[in-house]
Amino acid sequence: MTKKKPKQGFCSHNQVVYGMTTVSERGQVVVPANIRRDLDIKTGDRFMVLKRGDNAGITLLKIDKMDELMFKIQQDEEFFKKVSGGENMPTCQDCKHYNPVDEETGNCFGVEVKADMDADDCPAKAFEPK
Numbered sequence: 001m002t003k004k005k006p007k008q009g010f011c012s013h014n015q016v017v018y019g020m021t022t023v024s025e026r027g028q029v030v031v032p033a034n035i036r037r038d039l040d041i042k043t044g045d046r047f048m049v050l051k052r053g054d055n056a057g058i059t060l061l062k063i064d065k066m067d068e069l070m071f072k073i074q075q076d077e078e079f080f081k082k083v084s085g086g087e088n089m090p091t092c093q094d095c096k097h098y099n100p101v102d103e104e105t106g107n108c109f110g111v112e113v114k115a116d117m118d119a120d121d122c123p124a125k126a127f128e129p130k
Contacts, residue, residue, distance in 0.1 A: 090119040096130045 018035040031041060039062070046063040073079050092098050092108060093115040100106045106115055109124040119127040 090129065092117045092119060092122060094129060095119060095127050097126055097128065
């Protein structure tokens with residue numbers, strides 16, 4: 001008589017693909033059981049549906065997670081400064097890596113940049129205040 005090997009567990013912590021699903025005639029899709037389990041998705045949970053920027057598909061966000069995100073954004077003054085283009089937005093000329101070439105341009109890690117370019121648009125993604 002041979003002994004059966006005990007089933008070994010599967011860690012889905014880094015799993016990205018959970019299977020495939022098909023859109024029904026009524027526009028419904030089935031969310032695979034293993035991702036429902038991993039994300040604690042229950043009957044009646046609500047989702048926000050977002051279109052991907054590259055038109056490759058959709059993203060589903062649990063409403064409770066979206067509420068948490070909105071609360072964090074609501075409390076983040078820096079976020080509103082960035083969105084509104086506030087006067088205190090740092091620019092490339094405010095970065096310690098910026099080396100001026102003339103009044104309007106400078107050099108950042110070998111790349112020519114405009115002095116007034118938003119630090120968020122830094123080609124090197126290396127903004128550090130002076």
